[in-house]
Amino acid sequence: MQNLASNLRNWNNLKEGDSILAYSRGEFLYLGKILCKTPKPNQLLAREVWGTNEKGETWEYIFFIKDLTKINIDRRKFNSFFDYGENNNPFGFGLVKKEKLERKLKGFKSIDDLIYYLNNDYVISDEELEDNSYQTAIEEKGFTNIEVDITPDPQPIKKPTTIRGQKVWKRDPVVAKRVLKKADFKCEINSDHITFISNFTNAPYMEAHHLIPMKYQNEFPNSIDVDGNVVCLCPNCHRKIHHGTNDDKKELIQKLYSKRFQMLQDWGLDTSLENILSYYNIVE
Ligand SMILES: [Zn+2]
Numbered sequence: 693m694q695n696l697a698s699n700l701r702n703w704n705n706l707k708e709g710d711s712i713l714a715y716s717r718g719e720f721l722y723l724g725k726i727l728c729k730t731p732k733p734n735q736l737l738a739r740e741v742w743g744t745n746e747k748g749e750t751w752e753y754i755f756f757i758k759d760l761t762k763i764n765i766d767r768r769k770f771n772s773f774f775d776y777g778e779n780n781n782p783f784g785f786g787l788v789k790k791e792k793l794e795r796k797l798k799g800f801k802s803i804d805d806l807i808y809y810l811n812n813d814y815v816i817s818d819e820e821l822e823d824n825s826y827q828t829a830i831e832e833k834g835f836t837n838i839e840v841d842i843t844p845d846p847q848p849i850k851k852p853t854t855i856r857g858q859k860v861w862k863r864d865p866v867v868a869k870r871v872l873k874k875a876d877f878k879c880e881i882n883s884d885h886i887t888f889i890s891n892f893t894n895a896p897y898m899e900a901h902h903l904i905p906m907k908y909q910n911e912f913p914n915s916i917d918v919d920g921n922v923v924c925l926c927p928n929c930h931r932k933i934h935h936g937t938n939d940d941k942k943e944l945i946q947k948l949y950s951k952r953f954q955m956l957q958d959w960g961l962d963t964s965l966e967n968i969l970s971y972y973n974i975v976e
């Protein structure tokens with residue numbers, strides 16, 4: 693943090709175990725807890741780590757964060773819950789006033805509880821919840837009229853729909869159909885993986901999975917429901933990428949990421965392996 697009176701005041705007030713939210717471009721993206729801070733403002737360390745701005749200032753109010761959790765809370769949602777103005781921009785280092793927080797905490801067990809409430813209430817596209825209907829929609833009407841050779845091109849983000857009061861990012865079955873057909877109905881982890889013949893389509897039964905999970909659509913400037921981000925998996929690998937041990941998941945994700953790296957770029961999706969792993973709660 694930079695050398696401002698309000699920053700110093702806020703930094704002095706920080707205590708181990710306090711909750712902290714990280715904000716970027718319209719969304720709160722992480723919830724964490726204060727692990728510790730430097731014993732006093734430390735310009736030397738700050739310059740080593742972050743350098744200085746054009747005025748020669750650095751960010752000497754240093755603290756460390758633990759227990760990072762990925763969240764997705766829209767700024768407007770946060771502003772209206774905490775009675776800030778609609779256009780309030782959480783710029784820099786801010787504090788929710790103690791009295792306000794105590795008032796808002798009524799009815800919640802803890803701050804975490806409150807944050808999860810705000811989080812769940814907003815956009816969630818839970819693949820686990822909606823997956824059955826999606827995989828069925830992919831099989832429907834077969835694959836005969838599906839053209840597989842399309843040129844990669846970044847697509848605009850689709851508007852979320854509301855299902856049972858939750859906002860859900862739409863997934864287009866035609867994208868998945870193209871991916872499955874292009875993969876020749878073979879598992880992209882290993883083409884020898886055994887599946888069965890679908891009664892519906894007479895083709896080997898395969899499932900579509902979004903490598904960058906749909907619920908992280910907010911973090912990308914282009915649609916992630918595109919050929920470059922969808923992979924064809926046998927049912928076993930598909931369950932494994934959702935329910936396997938972290939080591940197993942990591943192996944699958946690494947493999948798919950290296951296969952898809954160029955395609956993701958071509959579809960306007962620039963992201964690192966570390967980022968994708970964090971979406972699956974795998975932190976190095
Ligand atoms: Zn999946």
Ligand SMILES: [Zn+2]
Nearest residue numbers: 879885926929
């Ligand atoms: Zn497989």
